[in-house]
Amino acid sequence: MTDLRSAADVEARTDAIVRLLxxxxxxxxxxxxxxxxxxxxxxxxxxxxxxAELQRHVRGLHPADLAGVxxxxxxxxxxxxxxxxxRREAGLVLVETAPDVRESIIANVDREEIAGAVxxxxxxxxAYLSDAxxxxxxxxxxxxxxxRDRTWIADTRAFPESSVGRLMSRDVVDVRDDQTIGDAIAAxxxxxxxxxxxxxLFVVDARHLLRGSLPLQTLLRxxxxxxxxxxxxxxxxxxxPEDPASEAAxxxxxxxxxxxxxxxxxxxxxxxxxxDAVLDFVRIExxxxxxxxxxxxxxxxxxxNVRHSFRNRWPWLALNLMTAFVASRVxxxxxxxxxxxxxxxxxxxxxxSLGGNTGNQTVALVTRALALDQLRGSRFRLVRKELAVGAIxxxxxxxxxxxxxxxxxxxxxxxxxxMLAVVLNLLVAALAGIFVPLVLYDWGRDPAQGSSVVLTFxxxxxxxxxxxxLARALLV
Amino acid sequence: MTDLRSAADVEARTDAIVRLLxxxxxxxxxxxxxxxxxxxxxxxxxxxxxxAELQRHVRGLHPADLAGVxxxxxxxxxxxxxxxxxRREAGLVLVETAPDVRESIIANVDREEIAGAVxxxxxxxxAYLSDAxxxxxxxxxxxxxxxRDRTWIADTRAFPESSVGRLMSRDVVDVRDDQTIGDAIAAxxxxxxxxxxxxxLFVVDARHLLRGSLPLQTLLRxxxxxxxxxxxxxxxxxxxPEDPASEAAxxxxxxxxxxxxxxxxxxxxxxxxxxDAVLDFVRIExxxxxxxxxxxxxxxxxxxNVRHSFRNRWPWLALNLMTAFVASRVxxxxxxxxxxxxxxxxxxxxxxSLGGNTGNQTVALVTRALALDQLRGSRFRLVRKELAVGAIxxxxxxxxxxxxxxxxxxxxxxxxxxMLAVVLNLLVAALAGIFVPLVLYDWGRDPAQGSSVVLTFxxxxxxxxxxxxLARALLV
Numbered sequence: 014m015t016d017l018r019s020a021a022d023v024e025a026r027t028d029a030i031v032r033l034l035x036x037x038x039x040x041x042x043x044x045x046x047x048x049x050x051x052x053x054x055x056x057x058x059x060x061x062x063x064x065a066e067l068q069r070h071v072r073g074l075h076p077a078d079l080a081g082v083x084x085x086x087x088x089x090x091x092x093x094x095x096x097x098x099x100r101r102e103a104g105l106v107l108v109e110t111a112p113d114v115r116e117s118i119i120a121n122v123d124r125e126e127i128a129g130a131v132x133x134x135x136x137x138x139x140a141y142l143s144d145a146x147x148x149x150x151x152x153x154x155x156x157x158x159x160x161r162d163r164t165w166i167a168d169t170r171a172f173p174e175s176s177v178g179r180l181m182s183r184d185v186v187d188v189r190d191d192q193t194i195g196d197a198i199a200a201x202x203x204x205x206x207x208x209x210x211x212x213x214l215f216v217v218d219a220r221h222l223l224r225g226s227l228p229l230q231t232l233l234r235x236x237x238x239x240x241x242x243x244x245x246x247x248x249x250x251x252x253x254p255e256d257p258a259s260e261a262a263x264x265x266x267x268x269x270x271x272x273x274x275x276x277x278x279x280x281x282x283x284x285x286x287x288x289d290a291v292l293d294f295v296r297i298e299x300x301x302x303x304x305x306x307x308x309x310x311x312x313x314x315x316x317x318n319v320r321h322s323f324r325n326r327w328p329w330l331a332l333n334l335m336t337a338f339v340a341s342r343v344x345x346x347x348x349x350x351x352x353x354x355x356x357x358x359x360x361x362x363x364x365x366s367l368g369g370n371t372g373n374q375t376v377a378l379v380t381r382a383l384a385l386d387q388l389r390g391s392r393f394r395l396v397r398k399e400l401a402v403g404a405i406x407x408x409x410x411x412x413x414x415x416x417x418x419x420x421x422x423x424x425x426x427x428x429x430x431x432m433l434a435v436v437l438n439l440l441v442a443a444l445a446g447i448f449v450p451l452v453l454y455d456w457g458r459d460p461a462q463g464s465s466v467v468l469t470f471x472x473x474x475x476x477x478x479x480x481x482x483l484a485r486a487l488l489v
Numbered sequence: 490m491t492d493l494r495s496a497a498d499v500e501a502r503t504d505a506i507v508r509l510l511x512x513x514x515x516x517x518x519x520x521x522x523x524x525x526x527x528x529x530x531x532x533x534x535x536x537x538x539x540x541a542e543l544q545r546h547v548r549g550l551h552p553a554d555l556a557g558v559x560x561x562x563x564x565x566x567x568x569x570x571x572x573x574x575x576r577r578e579a580g581l582v583l584v585e586t587a588p589d590v591r592e593s594i595i596a597n598v599d600r601e602e603i604a605g606a607v608x609x610x611x612x613x614x615x616a617y618l619s620d621a622x623x624x625x626x627x628x629x630x631x632x633x634x635x636x637r638d639r640t641w642i643a644d645t646r647a648f649p650e651s652s653v654g655r656l657m658s659r660d661v662v663d664v665r666d667d668q669t670i671g672d673a674i675a676a677x678x679x680x681x682x683x684x685x686x687x688x689x690l691f692v693v694d695a696r697h698l699l700r701g702s703l704p705l706q707t708l709l710r711x712x713x714x715x716x717x718x719x720x721x722x723x724x725x726x727x728x729x730p731e732d733p734a735s736e737a738a739x740x741x742x743x744x745x746x747x748x749x750x751x752x753x754x755x756x757x758x759x760x761x762x763x764x765d766a767v768l769d770f771v772r773i774e775x776x777x778x779x780x781x782x783x784x785x786x787x788x789x790x791x792x793x794n795v796r797h798s799f800r801n802r803w804p805w806l807a808l809n810l811m812t813a814f815v816a817s818r819v820x821x822x823x824x825x826x827x828x829x830x831x832x833x834x835x836x837x838x839x840x841x842s843l844g845g846n847t848g849n850q851t852v853a854l855v856t857r858a859l860a861l862d863q864l865r866g867s868r869f870r871l872v873r874k875e876l877a878v879g880a881i882x883x884x885x886x887x888x889x890x891x892x893x894x895x896x897x898x899x900x901x902x903x904x905x906x907x908m909l910a911v912v913l914n915l916l917v918a919a920l921a922g923i924f925v926p927l928v929l930y931d932w933g934r935d936p937a938q939g940s941s942v943v944l945t946f947x948x949x950x951x952x953x954x955x956x957x958x959l960a961r962a963l964l965v
Contacts, residue, residue: 020732020736020740075743075744077742077743077744078743081743081861081862081863084861084863085858085861085862085863085864087870109743198709201706201709201710202709202710207706209745210688210745210747211706212686212688212705212747229688229705229706229709230677230683230687230705232709233674233677233678233705233708233709234677234678256496260496264496265768266553266765266768266769266772267551267553267554267557267585268551268553269685269686269765271686271688271747271764288747288764288768289742289745292741292742292764292768292771293742295768295771295772296742296771299775300857303853303856303857304853304854304857306853307849307850307852307853308846308849308850308853309850309853309854313854315854315858315863315864315871316870316871316874317874318874319874319877319878319881322874322878323878323881323882326847326850326878326882327882327885329846329850330843330846330847330882330886331886333842333843333846334839334843334886334889334890337838337839337842337843338839338890338893340838340842341835341836341838341839342835344834344835344838345832345835345897348831348832348834348835349831351827351828351831351834351835352827352828352829352831353828355824355825355827355828355834356821356824357834358820358824358827358831358833358834358837359817359818359820359821359824359827360817361834362813362816362817362820362838362841362949363810363813363814363817365838366809366813366816366949367806367809367810367813370784370805370806370809371802371806373783373784374783374784374785374802374805376783377779377780377782377783377784377785378780378785378789378791379791380779381776381779381780382561382791385557385560385561386557386561387557387560387561387791388561388791394563394792395791395792398792398793398794398795398798401795402795402798402799402802405795405799406799406802406803406806409803410806410807410810413810414810414814417814421821473838473842
């Protein structure tokens with residue numbers, strides 16, 4: 014068995030590429046200096062040889078592996094590597110790579126290079142890239158396609174982002190329900206090749222309405238004279254192009270699907286959704302979610318230029334500045350108390366911080382339950398449980414802190430105020446941890462993204478207010 | 490086409506189950522009260538009818554859908570639903586459901602009920618559940634398996650958690666490389682059924698060494714007299730049982746695999762890895778990651794009891810308490826300054842908060858790059874870029890804050906100190922945002938989990954130190 018794609022091989026080639034790029038950089042830097050013609054010639058030869066070796070390793074990698082390598086390189090080197098590819102592979106790498114990396118390549122090479130790379134893509138891939146390509150490049154590439162393919166691209170682009178329609182492929186193998194297994198096998202053999210992830214054919218009637226599915230293994234195990242309608246499966250999980258892709262992803266996961274038919278409102282077979290497209294969708298979504306949670310708007314390229322990074326990050330910081338400013342004004346009301354007892358300033362961040370952390374634990378649980386659709390008419394029990402956990406944590410950690418305060422500042426009253434503030438703030442955190450994501454969800458916002466800012470705002474503000482307010486009432 | 494599993498149907502049945510459980514609760518509560526024998530009889534009948542309807546809906550759901558429903562129910566109702574299932578389905582639901590839900594069921598029903606449910610599971614499913622089952626129940630179920638199956642379970646359990654060996658299935662269809670296509674088809678037909686996700690057969694030689702793979706579509710498209718060795722694919726992505734499952738997941742995603750062979754160190758075919766097991770692994774991992782980031786150790790059941798929740802959450806809070814305490818001691822050094830100028834206490838949380846937020850943006854980028862293996866010998870450029878972004882943000886937002894401080898406290902010096910502290914803390918945040926995840930990664934820790942605590946500790950502590958220290962030097 015020759016295993017061209019073993020992880021070790023990919024690793025070795027990737028390392029080689031990084032090393033050869035390093036060498037290329039050194040040789041290019043040398044070329045700029047004054048020197049004898051003979052040395053110059055020698056170095057030119059070295060550069061050429063170096064690039065040839067680079068090309069060999071680049072071309073030895075699968076487009077998907079190369080897409081990963083490109084993401085790890087700064088823009089200039091990314092372009093050097095991408096340019097080592099034959100046109101068709103260069104196009105496929107654009108399809109495989111992350112959106113931010115794709116954008117950096119398209120923005121930095123000539124129009125003709127992009128046009129050449131995408132010229133040989135099929136309709137599905139071109140439709141996938143359409144939003145990223147310059148308008149005229151896209152139109153030029155689309156013009157070379159058959160009329161049916163052009164219509165397909167226009168149709169799929171009309172579906173909303175993250176819908177099944179955007180992910181589906183037109184590459185469907187169908188059989189008629191009045192055919193026999195022998196007919197179906199003959200039709201299969203007449204095709205040049207079956208599309209990837211073909212685990213079943215879809216059965217349609219004379220009007221092209223979906224009637225069932227026919228697994229390849231049924232084809233293999235049935236007599237050639239058997240009518241298709243007799244052995245086909247009639248329980249088929251089908252999707253509509255307008256269905257959200259996330260719903261389809263859940264179905265693929267639950268029912269262990271490899272491919273599924275897509276039908277229009279009449280039930281006519283219009284396309285096919287496959288596990289590879291679903292898996293890519295899941296990965297890109299969860300990647301984006303993780304970045305959004307940290308306040309990055311887009312999937313920022315690691316080597317994006319400073320201006321781009323700044324644009325990507327400032328809205329979050331501006332929002333954060335506003336909430337921090339409001340929390341700070343809460344403290345401002347108590348400056349008189351703080352001047353009399355500076356220990357208040359020393360201890361108040363702990364109250365806020367513990368509240369933020371317990372609250373975010375609850376937020377994580379509730380957000381997950383919302384994503385998995387697991388919160389059905391049982392909010393009251395959840396509130397009771399979270400309040401109980403908050404109270405226990407409050408008494409425990411508040412007690413520990415109270416003892417510390419007593420030891421450090423020799424004041425039992427200060428210790429008691431601190432403990433009470435921690436208990437109350439953890440109860441606030443438990444309630445906010447439940448209701449902030451629920452309210453965001455009910456408003457149609459993604460609770461995974463906004464909840465943490467709002468929660469921290471509540472627990473900071475209330476933490477300061479409770480601790481300093483109790484101190485004003487009971488201490489100073 | 491009858492589409493038993495449409496999302497709308499699942500939704501309707503789920504709603505019906507929730508409604509019927511509600512009714513069951515009311516009827517059960519009524520039964521406890523003193524009343525006439527006649528009413529009692531009537532209510533008993535109603536209860537029975539209600540449960541029968543519940544059972545009908547429960548049995549109409551796919552085990553994977555039912556697993557989702559169970560997770561959304563409190564423990565008692567979860568048990569009522571689970572008990573409506575026939576034994577075999579009850580076992581399958583245990584396999585499909587989340588680990589925390591599974592645990593709550595196993596802990597709350599009789600030993601015999603569990604033993605009955607798992608008695609009919611196949612070796613793969615039993616191996617998957619083995620860690621969750623009581624030891625004696627597992628042994629009893631395993632005893633009914635064939636000797637070969639028992640060995641298989643023992644073998645797979647010996648592989649490390651989250652390895653390919655734990656996810657692979659023994660259900661492999663292989664053909665010999667000296668057979669013909671006709672032989673292979675005859676062998677297929679002789680089997681009762683092909684395992685799910687069989688898109689290809691694996692080709693082995695006389696010593697059972699893996700030689701290649703034979704897609705079902707090749708079987709369909711080749712003449713029956715063709716030797717298998719002639720049409721098989723020899724480029725096969727194969728895994729070793731010891732390989733990390735995450736590596737296999739990446740390969741499945743990159744190369745759009747549906748199934749792949751697992752071979753031992755000699756190259757002998759020992760099992761098969763399929764896309765459904767890989768997809769489940771990816772989902773469980775990313776779910777767990779999201780909870781871990783928020784400081785929950787396990788996948789906490791939404792309706793876990795209070796004690797369990799507390800155990801799941803306290804280590805994070807204890808760690809957080811310690812770091813908050815240290816940051817608070819930093820403030821303690823400056824109590825003299827704070828008593829003279831309380832505005833310092835009011836403004837200091839803003840410096841810390843902005844630092845934490847910018848730092849976490851950098852952490853998110855670096856963690857993602859580490860997860861995707863995209864940080865190769867280019868750390869210096871990254872540092873330069875992040876410092877530049879930090880400086881720009883620092884001057885901008887520090888400037889805004891400085892002006893606010895000037896307006897609120899009529900002190901240009903205070904505004905200048907605030908701005909300077911913000912700029913410096915954002916530079917600290919940029920460096921910490923890069924190096925904290927890198928160092929954790931080099932130490933073999935998961936940077937996605939620990940980075941945020943350490944980073945916030947650094948930016949809080951340094952934020953307070955820089956602002957109050959500058960104030961001591963320049964202001965008070």
